[in-house]
Amino acid sequence: MTRNTLKLALATTALVATGAYAQDATLTIESWRNDDLKLWQNQIIPAFEAEHPGIKVEFRPSAPAEYNAVLNSKLDAGSAGDLITCRPFDASLALYDAGHLSDLSDLEAMSNFSDVAKSAWQTDDGSASFCVPMASVIHGFIYNKDAFEELGLSVPETEAEFFAALDTIKEDGGYIPMAMGTNDQWEAATMGYNNIGPNYWKGEEGRLALIAGEQTLTDPEWVAPYATLARWGDYLGAGYEAQTYPDSQNIFTLGRAAIYPAGSWEISGFNAQADFEMGAFKPPVQAAGDTCYISDHTDIGIGMNAATDNPEAARTFLAWVANPEFAGIFGNALPGFFPLSKTPVELEDPLAKEFVSWRGECESTIRSTYQILSRGTPNLENETWGASVAAIKGTATPEDLGQGLQDGLASWYEPQQ
Amino acid sequence: MKQARIRWHILVFLAPAVFVYTAVMIFPLFNTLWLALYTRVDQERVFVGLENFRTLFFDPIWAEQFWNALGNNFWFFLVHMLVQNPIGVALAALLSHPRLRFAALYRSAIFIPTILSFVIVGFAWKLILSPIWGIAPSMLDAVGLGSLYAPWLGKEEYALTTLALVSVWQFVGIPMMLIYAALLTIPEEILEAGEVDGITGMAAFWKIKLPLILPSIGIISILTFVGNFNAFDLIYAAQGALAGPDFSTDILGTFMYRTFFGFQLQLGDPHMGSAIAGAMFAIILVGVCIYLFGIQTRMRRYQL
Numbered sequence: 001m002t003r004n005t006l007k008l009a010l011a012t013t014a015l016v017a018t019g020a021y022a023q024d025a026t027l028t029i030e031s032w033r034n035d036d037l038k039l040w041q042n043q044i045i046p047a048f049e050a051e052h053p054g055i056k057v058e059f060r061p062s063a064p065a066e067y068n069a070v071l072n073s074k075l076d077a078g079s080a081g082d083l084i085t086c087r088p089f090d091a092s093l094a095l096y097d098a099g100h101l102s103d104l105s106d107l108e109a110m111s112n113f114s115d116v117a118k119s120a121w122q123t124d125d126g127s128a129s130f131c132v133p134m135a136s137v138i139h140g141f142i143y144n145k146d147a148f149e150e151l152g153l154s155v156p157e158t159e160a161e162f163f164a165a166l167d168t169i170k171e172d173g174g175y176i177p178m179a180m181g182t183n184d185q186w187e188a189a190t191m192g193y194n195n196i197g198p199n200y201w202k203g204e205e206g207r208l209a210l211i212a213g214e215q216t217l218t219d220p221e222w223v224a225p226y227a228t229l230a231r232w233g234d235y236l237g238a239g240y241e242a243q244t245y246p247d248s249q250n251i252f253t254l255g256r257a258a259i260y261p262a263g264s265w266e267i268s269g270f271n272a273q274a275d276f277e278m279g280a281f282k283p284p285v286q287a288a289g290d291t292c293y294i295s296d297h298t299d300i301g302i303g304m305n306a307a308t309d310n311p312e313a314a315r316t317f318l319a320w321v322a323n324p325e326f327a328g329i330f331g332n333a334l335p336g337f338f339p340l341s342k343t344p345v346e347l348e349d350p351l352a353k354e355f356v357s358w359r360g361e362c363e364s365t366i367r368s369t370y371q372i373l374s375r376g377t378p379n380l381e382n383e384t385w386g387a388s389v390a391a392i393k394g395t396a397t398p399e400d401l402g403q404g405l406q407d408g409l410a411s412w413y414e415p416q417q
Numbered sequence: 418m419k420q421a422r423i424r425w426h427i428l429v430f431l432a433p434a435v436f437v438y439t440a441v442m443i444f445p446l447f448n449t450l451w452l453a454l455y456t457r458v459d460q461e462r463v464f465v466g467l468e469n470f471r472t473l474f475f476d477p478i479w480a481e482q483f484w485n486a487l488g489n490n491f492w493f494f495l496v497h498m499l500v501q502n503p504i505g506v507a508l509a510a511l512l513s514h515p516r517l518r519f520a521a522l523y524r525s526a527i528f529i530p531t532i533l534s535f536v537i538v539g540f541a542w543k544l545i546l547s548p549i550w551g552i553a554p555s556m557l558d559a560v561g562l563g564s565l566y567a568p569w570l571g572k573e574e575y576a577l578t579t580l581a582l583v584s585v586w587q588f589v590g591i592p593m594m595l596i597y598a599a600l601l602t603i604p605e606e607i608l609e610a611g612e613v614d615g616i617t618g619m620a621a622f623w624k625i626k627l628p629l630i631l632p633s634i635g636i637i638s639i640l641t642f643v644g645n646f647n648a649f650d651l652i653y654a655a656q657g658a659l660a661g662p663d664f665s666t667d668i669l670g671t672f673m674y675r676t677f678f679g680f681q682l683q684l685g686d687p688h689m690g691s692a693i694a695g696a697m698f699a700i701i702l703v704g705v706c707i708y709l710f711g712i713q714t715r716m717r718r719y720q721l
């Protein structure tokens with residue numbers, strides 16, 4: 001009798017388990033945003049799961065620097081998650097070409113995005129879209145408001161004012177003028193060159209001219225930012241050569257530095273760490289009244305692994321990501337990642353509001369090296385990292401750096417030959 | 418006439434080891450070499466023969482990176498040979514001194530870094546040497562040598578040597594242990610016989626012990642060579658895949674990783690990556706052959 005009950009219980013459990021298995025789909029998201037793990041787990045995923053009870057979502061990030069390599073290996077091995085967070089441009093295009101990402105052009109919700117927003121995740125002819133645009137990041141400078149008040153500084157508008165402010169901070173000696181290191185290299189290019197650069201090459205105008213081969217990297221508008229970066233070295237604090245990215249973040253949030261060359265993705269982390277008030281200013285222009293250009297870089301999209309076992313559930317999730325409700329949750333849960341959907345999103349974070357307000361005042365562009373130009377070997381983006389570091393350290397002249405980059409680009413990119 | 422019997426049991430007993438070794442070593446090795454002979458054109462794998470190697474050695478952009486990495490690798494190896502192995506031998510000689518107290522403690526303490534993970538070693542030394550949080554600047558300050566401090570890991574001219582010395586710190590325990598073991602096998606009678614002939618102290622080390630441990634030093638050298646030319650972990654943990662500053666710490670391992678798996682916007686190229694791996698294999702093979710046929714066969718051995 002007892003034995004029979006046990007058997008029955010076992011059978012029922014097994015039955016229930018298989019039943020549940022057939023109904024529920026678990027989606028795994030691959031991402032490089034390990035900083036956002038909590039936000040996904042506590043806000044975004046519960047909001048989705050509340051609406052779609054049959055689908056479970058798991059956010060599985062890896063370290064940013066390793067993401068591309070790790071993801072490629074996982075995709076080749078068939079062990080990647082159902083949803084793939086997409087890097088902009090070629091990295092994702094290559095995944096699509098290799099058949100790892102599904103075409104999402106027929107997803108209805110894609111009409112919520114402008115063409116510019118979609119351009120980072122389309123084939124060159126625009127015929128197929130393979131990732132739902134999630135967010136862009138804006139470059140600028142975050143500053144310590146307390147430090148600026150203490151030293152009687154106002155927000156610099158022009159380059160002359162910017163360097164005057166740095167001089168004042170340096171003379172005072174209480175703060176490191178600017179928190180940035182060159183050890184990890186990418187900050188110099190991303191928060192340095194591509195932050196201040198658009199004001200020189202006039203945003204999209206210069207970027208597209210470079211792609212078309214009408215301008216070269218030896219032209220003054222592409223070399224001048226290196227000359228400006230060369231002046232940064234004096235203000236970066238002792239031993240900046242071995243200062244890493246987390247070092248810089250900590251120095252700034254501990255209140256030891258006055259200015260932090262930033263991307264808006266820092267906002268949520270800084271809000272949590274810093275106990276002083278922060279403000280932001282856009283990259284200074286050369287002369288007062290010049291049109292300003294900002295790097296408003298399409299940074300994150302999300303697509304579907306073509307080999308997923310749950311294509312329906314994955315498409316449901318992507319459609320949800322594409323609607324304005326997600327944009328509202330995402331934009332406010334992750335201040336500094338600005339949703340790309342056509343419907344404007346009301347942001348609450350003051351620092352994020354400051355950044356996003358520049359979209360109205362300035363012309364937006366994306367990072368110069370990301371579209372098409374980093375397709376060959378040598379890779380222009382990686383070369384730009386090295387060149388920006390060399391400019392700051394003063395180990396090469398801006399002209400030589402421009403020449404070196406141009407030679408590398410011309411070696412494989414036809415329009416530049 | 419009786420036909421020779423096939424001795425099946427030999428095959429049966431060899432099979433597991435041969436099978437496992439083939440699956441995890443020989444097959445991947447030849448697969449990698451085979452992969453280096455192809456390239457990818459529009460999603461199609463195309464056979465190109467030795468074209469990848471031609472690119473690697475003669476294309477100015479690739480060749481510059483390759484020779485830079487190879488040169489750095491030789492410097493990395495040289496630092497180990499000149500610093501790690503002599504220190505290892507010296508430590509072993511000290512430890513084997515019969516009147517040394519706490520020998521076991523020293524032995525363990527010096528050997529412990531060897532069992533630490535590269536990630537821990539890289540991270541710990543990065544923190545120690547950090548200009549911002551590190552103890553290196555304040556320690557130098559404390560003894561009045563603060564002006565000697567430089568952000569070593571961030572300077573092109575020092576970074577590789579610094580990392581090589583970190584690696585020496587980590588692995589000095591290995592030559593020490595091997596030599597120590599070799600020294601322990603030297604019978605007391607020989608040393609006593611030497612003493613009778615008037616060879617004592619340092620002279621005993623140079624004239625009796627060193628010739629007897631020379632084969633062990635040879636083995637250590639070749640282990641160091643293979644280890645250094647396969648090195649990757651420490652550089653990657655400390656400086657990342659770009660092996661900065663300005664590729665000054667780039668060695669063949671990091672160069673191969675970057676090429677094979679891609680980096681940031683640079684997409685991975687398994688075929689060029691395999692070509693680099695093939696070149697590494699060839700370099701190590703040549704090095705080991707030189708040692709085996711050129712040095713080891715001529716080394717004089719003594720029957721103890």
